[in-house]
Amino acid sequence: MEPQSQASKxxxxxxxxxxxxxxxxxxxxxxxxxxxxxxxLNVLSGRKLYFKAECLQKGGAFKFRGACNAVYxxxxxxxxxxxxxxxxGNHAAALALAAKLRGISSYIVIPKNAxxxxxxxxxxxxxxxxxxxxxxQAREDTASRVLEETGAVLLHxxxxxxxxxxxxxxxxxxxxxxxxxxxxxxxxxxxxxITGVAxxxxxxxxxxxxxxxEPSGANDSALSKAAGQIVTLPSTDxxxxxxxxxxxxxxxxxxxxxxxxxxxxxxNEIIDAMKLCYEILKVAVEPSGAxxxxxxxxxxxxxxxxxxxxxxxxxILSGGNVDLGVLWDSLRKP
Amino acid sequence: MEPQSQASKxxxxxxxxxxxxxxxxxxxxxxxxxxxxxxxLNVLSGRKLYFKAECLQKGGAFKFRGACNAVYxxxxxxxxxxxxxxxxGNHAAALALAAKLRGISSYIVIPKNAxxxxxxxxxxxxxxxxxxxxxxQAREDTASRVLEETGAVLLHxxxxxxxxxxxxxxxxxxxxxxxxxxxxxxxxxxxxxITGVAxxxxxxxxxxxxxxxEPSGANDSALSKAAGQIVTLPSTDxxxxxxxxxxxxxxxxxxxxxxxxxxxxxxNEIIDAMKLCYEILKVAVEPSGAxxxxxxxxxxxxxxxxxxxxxxxxxILSGGNVDLGVLWDSLRKP
Numbered sequence: 001m002e003p004q005s006q007a008s009k010x011x012x013x014x015x016x017x018x019x020x021x022x023x024x025x026x027x028x029x030x031x032x033x034x035x036x037x038x039x040x041l042n043v044l045s046g047r048k049l050y051f052k053a054e055c056l057q058k059g060g061a062f063k064f065r066g067a068c069n070a071v072y073x074x075x076x077x078x079x080x081x082x083x084x085x086x087x088x089g090n091h092a093a094a095l096a097l098a099a100k101l102r103g104i105s106s107y108i109v110i111p112k113n114a115x116x117x118x119x120x121x122x123x124x125x126x127x128x129x130x131x132x133x134x135x136x137q138a139r140e141d142t143a144s145r146v147l148e149e150t151g152a153v154l155l156h157x158x159x160x161x162x163x164x165x166x167x168x169x170x171x172x173x174x175x176x177x178x179x180x181x182x183x184x185x186x187x188x189x190x191x192x193x194i195t196g197v198a199x200x201x202x203x204x205x206x207x208x209x210x211x212x213x214e215p216s217g218a219n220d221s222a223l224s225k226a227a228g229q230i231v232t233l234p235s236t237d238x239x240x241x242x243x244x245x246x247x248x249x250x251x252x253x254x255x256x257x258x259x260x261x262x263x264x265x266x267x268n269e270i271i272d273a274m275k276l277c278y279e280i281l282k283v284a285v286e287p288s289g290a291x292x293x294x295x296x297x298x299x300x301x302x303x304x305x306x307x308x309x310x311x312x313x314x315x316i317l318s319g320g321n322v323d324l325g326v327l328w329d330s331l332r333k334p
Numbered sequence: 335m336e337p338q339s340q341a342s343k344x345x346x347x348x349x350x351x352x353x354x355x356x357x358x359x360x361x362x363x364x365x366x367x368x369x370x371x372x373x374x375l376n377v378l379s380g381r382k383l384y385f386k387a388e389c390l391q392k393g394g395a396f397k398f399r400g401a402c403n404a405v406y407x408x409x410x411x412x413x414x415x416x417x418x419x420x421x422x423g424n425h426a427a428a429l430a431l432a433a434k435l436r437g438i439s440s441y442i443v444i445p446k447n448a449x450x451x452x453x454x455x456x457x458x459x460x461x462x463x464x465x466x467x468x469x470x471q472a473r474e475d476t477a478s479r480v481l482e483e484t485g486a487v488l489l490h491x492x493x494x495x496x497x498x499x500x501x502x503x504x505x506x507x508x509x510x511x512x513x514x515x516x517x518x519x520x521x522x523x524x525x526x527x528i529t530g531v532a533x534x535x536x537x538x539x540x541x542x543x544x545x546x547x548e549p550s551g552a553n554d555s556a557l558s559k560a561a562g563q564i565v566t567l568p569s570t571d572x573x574x575x576x577x578x579x580x581x582x583x584x585x586x587x588x589x590x591x592x593x594x595x596x597x598x599x600x601x602n603e604i605i606d607a608m609k610l611c612y613e614i615l616k617v618a619v620e621p622s623g624a625x626x627x628x629x630x631x632x633x634x635x636x637x638x639x640x641x642x643x644x645x646x647x648x649x650i651l652s653g654g655n656v657d658l659g660v661l662w663d664s665l666r667k668p
Contacts, residue, residue: 267667284618320616
């Protein structure tokens with residue numbers, strides 16, 4: 001199959017052109033994040049690993065790429081009314097930051113159970129927080145009310161071509177920084193990240209293998225791939241609070257067509273990988289950010305038939321926003 | 335004063351030539367660490383801050399630069415007998431790693447109260463651990479015995495021109511990465527880091543200001559500067575376990591002549607700065623590694639007469655080896 005036909009805009013919500021446009025649009029605003037390597041982790045995994053440290057991105061996560069692309073895609077009239085989203089996580093802070101840079105308002109609907117540090121990030125960037133109950137229905141209702149009152153533009157965390165195109169810029173950078181990768185391992189939740197990454201990467205090099213990494217307590221993508229259609233779950237349970245969303249209608253087709261397989265990992269494996277990130281790579285990642293390393297170290301990957309050809313692996317450390325209060329308490333004298 | 339006369343080899347244990355030689359010698363082995371920036375921290379400090387992330391160096395600290403330079407400076411005959419040091423910290427792991435790369439033995443005398451993660455690093459890199467009691471006398475006696483038995487070369491953690499020259503390579507990199515710095519803020523303990531950094535930096539740009547950052551519970555450098563001679567303390571008490579050493583006869587003259595002032599900070603300020611490093615910069619630093627940021631944010635610096643001209647500040651995040659067990663315990667389900 002030809003790469004262009006594999007990932008064309010007729011088929012998907014983004015393509016290599018929209019991703020290249022996004023790169024040019026957001027270039028003045030984003031960090032070109034470094035790629036980290038560790039001999040110790042190479043030995044541990046039996047592969048050469050290249051960590052794209054998106055936890056060092058502005059706002060502490062890759063989400064700023066998509067949010068920035070979306071905010072700067074708006075025409076002046078639309079933008080003047082501001083932007084709105086509902087999110088308990090990194091998209092909220094990223095959108096607040098992008099809006100602040102453009103000098104427009106952002107309205108962020110946040111469920112009351114959101115992690116404290118993520119709410120603090122929204123406030124730090126000047127986002128206007130509107131609290132809602134925790135259910136998805138309550139969040140959507142509150143967002144609708146805000147939309148009506150303000151005329152702001154709703155920007156979905158992942159089911160949006162502009163967001164997907166922004167996230168895809170990671171592949172453009174990473175494949176320039178490390179030219180001999182044969183594999184990418186990418187966290188999956190709603191699918192915005194892996195969709196953008198896969199479209200760009202397979203357009204540049206169709207033989208690249210793309211694996212999704214997913215927690216067992218929110219394994220809807222693995223189930224969806226197995227069923228050949230979107231599957232959702234009645235509830236989720238995982239330490240990776242950033243990976244609880246389900247695929248959308250714009251991300252699913254890409255996950256179906258371009259993602260080679262989904263590696264499902266346990267929470268304990270995620271925490272072990274997080275520990276390695278702090279202790280060896282010295283980067284502060286959140287559980288969702290460490291899941292790519294967890295996947296590569298897991299038996300499911302090491303014994304996967306396709307993995308024998310995966311020797312130079314790019315792993316996306318997607319974000320680093322996590323409450324560490326217990327650590328600070330332990331260091332301070334009573 | 336002319337830069338060359340300011341920092342000549344006749345005066346000090348290292349000079350810009352020995353530091354440039356060190357750079358060429360260690361280049362194949364060290365990471366060129368990235369420089370991190372954060373708008374949030376710029377706003378907080380009222381300055382532009384540039385963080386040289388030596389916590390991302392191999393072995394998790396700048397110490398690998400000096401150890402690598404020293405190990406690769408040995409002739410083959412010397413090297414064949416191995417190297418020895420006594421250290422509870424990052425120098426031990428760095429030396430073990432450098433010795434492993436050269437394929438020689440390393441004997442590391444470690445006091446029984448050393449942080450667990452630092453001992454693990456030594457073992458990970460194949461160092462041979464020899465335990466000693468905690469006193470400096472016991473450590474030195476044990477090291478002497480090992481020296482006699484093995485004929486290995488003793489490499490002091492800081493009071494050695496080869497070590498100082500290796501640490502100085504940080505300045506060569508940083509001043510290339512950010513060309514408009516007017517100030518450097520550097521942790522101080524035995525003084526190997528700041529000595530190398532100051533010699534190189536002031537040779538390149540004599541108008542650069544150099545501040546040392548020191549914990550109040552181990553403030554021998556501040557007292558030494560005030561007294562005009564080396565002052566030691568009967569004991570130390572600080573969360574920054576990497577900053578408990580006292581100046582040596584090779585580091586003191588440089589600290590005396592080329593360090594503009596010592597900023598003394600409290601442990602609570604160090605922990606606050608560490609929190610900012612994890613939550614905003616997303617790097618895992620140890621307390622000693624965060625002290626430069628603590629110093630810049632402190633009243634002592636902000637109200638310092640010289641600080642009004644410090645607008646573009648390079649801060650060395652010196653290391654990232656810290657026990658985080660309490661964090662992993664808190665994340666795992668009971």
